[in-house]
Amino acid sequence: MFKKLSLGFFSASLAAVLIFAGCKSKFEKLKASNDNLKKYQEAIKYYNKKEYTKALELFDDLSVKYRGRQGAEDMFYYYAYTNYKLKDFTSARYQFKNFAENYQADPRAEECRFMAAYCFYLDSPNYTLDQDNTTKAIEALQLFINLYPKSDRVAEASKLIQDLRDKLEEKSYTNAKLYLTIMDYQSAVIAFGNSLRDYPDTKYAEEMDFLTIKAQYLYAKNSNERRQEERYNQAISFHDQFVEKYPNSKYLKEAASLKKDSENGIKQVQRFMAEAATNVRLARKLAQKDSVKIQVPSEKQQSQKIPN
Structure with missing residues (x-):
């Protein structure tokens, strides 16, 4: 009786390990493949499921292969937001800024320009620390206002600038x-x-x-x-x-x-x-x-x- 239970437990454990290994193997195989369309589709799925770490691994690879290709703006848009969702604001603002500069005709350029400035705002430290990022955030937000004076985001940008100036004042x-x-x-x-x-x-x-x-x-x-x-x-x-x-x-x-x-x-x-x-x-x-x-x-x- 004991041997049967042990054998059953071992079989169930082995099955669980094989299933886990299979899932991991599937992702690793996807990463190693040259099927960029499949990678992109799966990266979007991971992003929508809020599995941002996996999405980022795929977008990191795609960012090199998609550069300069038609339709690349969608991928770079998701890439920027994936970094943002992972709270890597330094990488996110770099990607948002690149999007705004490389795809100026895209309707999302305004949004990305604002998000690049907002990432600087989020990286602004406590007033007791060095305020280089605070100054850069003010400059970036003011640039956004200058570039898009009629934007619906101008009011928010102005409020963020005031918050940053209050910090410098403190x-x-x-x-x-x-x-x-x-x-x-x-x-x-x-x-x-x-x-x-x-x-x-x-x-x-x-x-x-x-x-x-x-x-x-x-x-x-x-x-x-x-x-x-x-x-x-x-x-x-x-x-x-x-x-x-x-x-x-x-x-x-x-x-x-x-x-x-x-x-x-x-x-x-x-x-x-x-x-x-x-x-x-x-x-x-x-x-x-x-x-x-x-x-x-x-x-x-x-x-x-x-x-x-």
Whole structure:
């Protein structure tokens, strides 16, 4: 009885293995064959069944053999979408772009031009990382709008561009704040100014204008005494511009405190410079100082880098 059951189980297992091997063998034989029409038909079937990996293997082979042939556009259209379905957006955008450029008269050229740009959009990374693909995505989407200004996809392309610009804005804001965190105050002032120039309508405008005052004050405070007065005065100027621009800002109290500290800093440095004018030792010491005091960041601050 046991032998019969074992033999039956072995026979069933063997049959299953042979069936599986036969299916695999059928696909491998198809891949190795020169029947391109059959390959194309089966690739479409695999694509429609969402078996994109198998479809891609066949399309990879067909892409070489179909190049330049009549009717090749259908194959390349499917080829691009197969890469897209597999989330290989780099390959997909390359294929979509090629289709749009090689088959400009095809009704699907507009769609493929948009999809090429959209693949760049999908490959745009988190704002903390390098934003090269984000910039390229904006350029590609803008090119699409320029080429097809009456397209139904223009509204979507415009929205995607805004999403990408928001990401660049976020990165610019974060990088500027990081300069302040690592105590590179002069760079922080410059970075805040650049960010506000590049994104004048940013939602962070009020905060960055306030932080500009703070960064300038700290820059002045950590400067050589010879340069402190002019730099404190710049902090005061930033404060006055801020109050005029944001009369009801939540930062007014802190901004006023920074202005007062700047004014006190000016008085203090004026007394110091007056004393240095009559004190040879103090004057000699002042002459030896660098234009900005050397700041030694902590280990934590040293580990923080400004991303690209």
